[in-house]
Amino acid sequence: MTAPDAHRAIDAVWKFESTKIIAGLTGVVRDVGLAEEFAQDALVAALEQWPRQGIPDNPGAWLMTTAKRRAIDHIRRNARLEDKQKEIARTLEQQGSDEHVDDDVLRLMFMSCHPVLPPESRTALTLRLLGGLTAGEIARAFLVSEQTVTQRIADAKRTLAEKRIPFELPPRPELADRLASVLEVVYLIFNEGYAATSGDDLMRPTLCLEALRLGRLLADLAPRQAEVHGLVALMELHASRSAARTGPSGEPVQLHEQNRGRWDQLLVRRGFAAMLRAREIGDPPGPYVLQAAIAVHHAQAKSAEDTDWPRIAALYGALVRQMPSPVVQLNRAIALGMAHGPQVGLDVVDQLVRDPALKNYHLLSGVRGDLLARLGRHDEATREFERAASLTHNAAERAFLRRRAAAGAPPRVEATLGQATREFLAREDLDPETVRSYGQTLRRLCLDLGPKTPLVDITAGDVLRVFAVAWGTAAPKTWNRHRAAVRSFRTWASVDDLSAELARKPESRTRRAPIALPQLETLCEQSDTALREQTLWWLLYESTVSAKTALSLDIEDLDLPRRHGQFTRGSESHRLSWQSGTAVLLPRLVEGRCRGPLFLADRRPAPSRMPRSADLCPDTGRGRLSYERAEYLFKRATKRLDPSGAGYTLHQLSRSGPRREDP
Amino acid sequence: MRFLMTSTGKQSTDEALYIEMGKFMEELTSSGVLLATGGMDLGTTLFEAVDGTVTVTDGPFAEAREVVGGFALIEVRSKEEAVELTRRFFKIIGDGEGRMHRILD
Known part of the structure; x- marks a missing residue:
């Protein structure tokens, strides 16, 4: 290995290990500046020794041991040996591999993002201590001189020492504010990378990646904080669009013109997963979760025309209430402009023009120009x-x-179908519910017939074909609703009667037929029906609780001999009871288990998709059976029984039970 | 930058190895380094297209002593980081062989 190669290899090790080393040492010496110095000493030692001796088997442990030794030497050398320092030296000598290092990393994060530091120092110190970046790397990322960064880091460490900022997790009352400060730093780093405020390139991917890493690390360390997962989801989803955001010569490509095929599906999926974790925590959504929800809507839209703008505008409305910043207002105006027409958007923007905070904000003019152009006011737009x-x-x-x-x-x-659809839905005389309903119909037409198809080329036959596939098997009421949307659209667009071949379907008031007892018996007698499915189906039938409730049951909730159980909905406790069909199956299903989810998935969850512990069987490690899976299995099993061939739903099953008919 | 790594090695029944490997994978997954991973059948199918004719040849082309294969798609800051992770991987699984390709973006 040549010396430069070895140095690069050591740098890679350092970036993986430095955070844990600095955090662990700060935990003992209680001074982040000193801790970093000792860690740096260990790095220097590695740079001297590893090129000659090779990288040790466990490089992290080697660096930690060396850094600790430096710390002990330093304390011993210190002439005025106070008792406290002796104690620290002893602790360092006795300490084995530190299991609390995760907590120390979290403490370090809270410290480097402490509100006593100015924002630019927080970002620099965080990248240094938690990203393992050198001052030079940070300087290049922020386009400032290395000296500036070095100075900022030194000032930050001095401030932390002078103000005696403790190395600890914030006490409860401060936690929310302090966490907000950490999230802000991470998001600031991400945004500096994602929407570079200066320089020639639109993006600086290094910073995005660093921010993502910090976010994921934080999500690992503070998994019960919904906003942390919200921020991670937001960053993953934004990062997924990176490749599509710039054109061949580096010019920005706006969201609605991006090639969605270039969105990174791996990151989209990570974003969705993070969002699910945030939702599972169940707190009322905070600003990051709301922003992530908006990003989720964009990621789910198959095309720009498919975007659920009314919903996005509503989410921005909720966000404005929590973060009444003019920039959020501006984004809300964009969404409103897309959902309800450019004039609605412009009305909001025109109020913002008076806000002095935005007087130099280029996007305000950009958005206003865009709305004016769409209204045909081109001179003002220019x-x-x-x-x-x-x-x-x-x-x-x-x-x-x-x-x-x-x-x-x-x-x-x-005019193309896509344009006409947008303009039709942007009319101001429609209420949001109607826009939403019409939107579903027209987006389906755009999807199947192509948004770029000229409106005049579309025939009533084309529309019928789309309807037959999309809603042919749906309830008559649904069919008629979509039919009404087409009739309204064609009147507005003054084109041929596109609904000419769509017959109105008679609506009956009856629900889908209940499932009869003999059918359930036949189903359960089939040899390939597993015990779990049999039990679930009988339980739904006999107890008439919803499938969601049944799947949420834990074994502790059940009283098998008395044939009843309890569950909570909201804050109330409810009871369910069952009869002989379920009673013969249940003991077999719970056999050998006394706690945890009643209905378990077939396999253990992958480490990356680990559910909360309440949804895991403490004995087998398997997760709770999901609603989607249970529904799928029931539909599959009932395909042959259902005259329409679609299979029955669990909802139908739990409404078929004896007590509904015979109260 | 992203790398695709493939590896082959001997089958192991060592419980401790599985636990250590599980921990390693979990750490990499939660930090976002590991984007996708899985096992791989070593029976390879080789395709050759010459003058418009595609020839398909079924393997195995790997040596018989290597009995298990795996792949991983990772996202790291530098080639050196990818190398360091691979080194750690082989420290856990023992003898074997691996390849690494940078994914171009």
Whole structure:
């Protein structure tokens, strides 16, 4: 190994290990500056010895041992040996491999993001201590001089020491504020990378990746905080669009024009998973969870036309109430403009123009220009785009805005289905519920017929084909609702009668037929029906509780001999009871178990998708059976019985029970 | 940057190895380094396209002493980090062989 190679290899080890070493040492010496010095000493020792002797088997342990030895030497050398320091030296000598290192890392995070530090020091110190970045790397990422970063870090450490900031997890009353400060630092780092405020490149991926790492680390250390998962979800989902956000020459590509095929599905999935974890915690959504929910809606839309703008506008409305910042208001205006037409968006933007906080904010002009252009007010739009271009510090963005300013009025093109749909849904005389309902119909038409298809080319036959596939088997009421949407659309667009071939279906008031007892018996007698399914189905039938309730039951909730159990809904406790069908199966299902979820999944969950401990069987490690899986199995088993061939639902089953008919 | 790693090695029944491997995987998954991973059948199918004709040849091409295979897709800051992780991986599984390809973006 040549020396530069060895140095790069050591740097890789250092980036994996330095946080734990610094955190562990700070836990003992209680001074983050000193701890970092000792850790640095260990790094210097590694740089001297490893190129000659090779990298040790356990490089992390080697670095930790060396750093501790330096710390002990330092304390011993100190002439004025106080009792406390003697004690620290003893602790260091006795300490084996530290199991509390995770807590120490979390303490370190709270410390480096402490509100006594100015924001730029917090980000620099956090990247240094928790990302293992050198001052040079941080300087390059933030486009400032290395000396500035070194100075910021040194000042930060001095401030922490002078103000005697304790190395501890914040006490309860402070926790929310302190956590908010940590999340803010992580998000600041991410945003600096994602929407670079200056420089020639639109993005600095290094910073995004560092922020993602910090977020994931935090989610691991503080898993019960919904906002942490919300922030991770938000960052994963934004990062998933990285490749699609810039065009071939580095110019920005707006969300609705991005090639969604280039969104990184791995990151999208990670984002969804983080969002699910946030929701499972069940706290009322905070600002990061709300922003993540908006990102989720974008990620779920198959195309820009498919975006559920009314829902996104509503989420921004909720976000504005929690974070009444003009920037959030501006984003709400964009969403409103998409959901209910450019004029609605412009009305909100025009109020923001008076806000002095936004006087130099280029996006305000950019958004206003966009809304004006959509309203056909091209001269005013051009002025706004020019203003935006002169306000931005980002070269790629400036070029983009200049081009939009130069474009002026776009050439008039023949209306496409997608455009007509957007304009139709943007009408101001429709209430949100109607827009939502019509939107479902028209988005399906756009999806199947293509949003770029000229409106005049679409025939009543095309519409019938779409309807037959999409809603042919749906309830008559659903069919008629979609039919009404098409009729309204074609009147508005003054085109041929697109609903001509759609017959209105008679609506009956009866629910789907209940499942009869003999059918259930036949199902359970089939040889391939597992004991778990038999038990669940009988329980739903006999107790008439919902499938969700049944799946949430724990073994502790059941009294088998008395044939009843209890469950909580909201804050109330409810009872359920069952009869002989369930009673013969239940003891077999719980055999050998006395706690944990009653209905278990077949396999143990993967480490990356570990549910909360309440949803795990403490004995077998298997997770709780999910509703989706249970529903799928029931539908599959009942396909042959259902005349429509779709299979029955668990909802139907629990409404078929004896007590509903014979109260 | 992302790397695709593949590895082959001997089958092991050592319980301690599984536990250590599980811990390693869990740590990498939660920190976001490990994006995807799985086992791999070593029976390889080779495709060759020459002048528009595709020839399919079923393997195995690996040596018989290597009986298990696996792959991992990881995201790291540098090639050196990928190398360091691979070193740790082989420290756990013992003798074997691996390949690493950088995924271009």
